[in-house]
Amino acid sequence: DAMVIQNPRYQVTQFGKPVTLSCSQTLNHNVMYWYQQKSSQAPKLLFHYYDKDFNNEADTPDNFQSRRPNTSFCFLDIRSPGLGDAAMYLCATNNPPEKGGSTEQFFGPGTRLTVL
Amino acid sequence: AQKVTQAQTEISVVEKEDVTLDCVYETRDTTYYLFWYKQPPSGELVFLIRRNSFDEQNEISGRYSWNFQKSTSSFNFTITASQVVDSAVYFCALSGPFGNEKLTFGTGTRLTIIP
Numbered sequence: 001d002a003m004v005i006q007n008p009r010y011q012v013t014q015f016g017k018p019v020t021l022s023c024s025q026t027l028n029h030n031v032m033y034w035y036q037q038k039s040s041q042a043p044k045l046l047f048h049y050y051d052k053d054f055n056n057e058a059d060t061p062d063n064f065q066s067r068r069p070n071t072s073f074c075f076l077d078i079r080s081p082g083l084g085d086a087a088m089y090l091c092a093t094n095n096p097p098e099k100g101g102s103t104e105q106f107f108g109p110g111t112r113l114t115v116l
Numbered sequence: 117a118q119k120v121t122q123a124q125t126e127i128s129v130v131e132k133e134d135v136t137l138d139c140v141y142e143t144r145d146t147t148y149y150l151f152w153y154k155q156p157p158s159g160e161l162v163f164l165i166r167r168n169s170f171d172e173q174n175e176i177s178g179r180y181s182w183n184f185q186k187s188t189s190s191f192n193f194t195i196t197a198s199q200v201v202d203s204a205v206y207f208c209a210l211s212g213p214f215g216n217e218k219l220t221f222g223t224g225t226r227l228t229i230i231p
Contacts, residue, residue, distance in 0.1 A: 031216045042207060042221035043161070050216050057218070088159055096215030103149045103168075103215040107161040 003027070004108035006091050012114045013081050021076040021111045023091030029106075030099050032074040034066060035090040037110075043090055049074060050096075078113075086115045118143045120210050122222035129198055130230045137193045137225045139208030145169075147213035150184065150191045155205040155224070167191065195227075203229045 013019040035043035049068040065077040091108040095101025119142040152164040209219040
């Protein structure tokens with residue numbers, strides 16, 4: 001089945017120790033998104049890639065970076081995790097209407113990050 | 117600026133009762149899209165429905181139905197004959213016209229179905 005895969009599902013890191021979260025998709029979608037969802041809050045977009053074009057949200061801290069080496073994979077790098085970065089990180093994909101798709105985004109299962 | 121309000125933080129109903137989740141939105145776009153997502157305890161956001169701003173037809177899918185009213189900027193979601201498996205957090209979301217933009221989510225409604 002075509003899907004969005006996130007690894008690992010649970011990640012524990014230490015304060016200040018860099019961590020990388022992974023997302024892959026078999027949907028061949030042009031756009032990949034990273035959302036942060038803190039406990040009992042709504043998901044909040046950090047950034048997205050439209051093909052190779054990177055689009056950062058204005059309020060995303062510099063501590064968060066992303067890489068998209070090819071269509072299928074996208075990575076979220078947290079350079080120096082703080083306690084406030086503990087959250088669920090959700091990857092999503094879609095093809096916009098101009099690419100023959102539709103506007104809904106398809107989400108992976110998420111990676112729950114714990115910072116000790 | 118876009119905004120989505122889900123005033124109901126938590127709802128509990130007894131199994132087989134009907135329940136309606138409210139969603140009110142604000143946007144300056146003339147073309148926009150509205151969505152409902154379900155988030156079970158596992159955490160994955162499951163897409164339920166998309167509605168564009170030009171289509172005010174109500175939609176029914178099994179036990180689920182959606183009522184879109186542009187005049188009141190509302191996009192409400194009704195579950196009839198609720199089941200325990202419907203227990204989850206439900207998010208209403210809004211996007212602009214292009215399809216490669218962020219989803220603006222409401223704060224979610226936690227629905228608990230009591231057996």
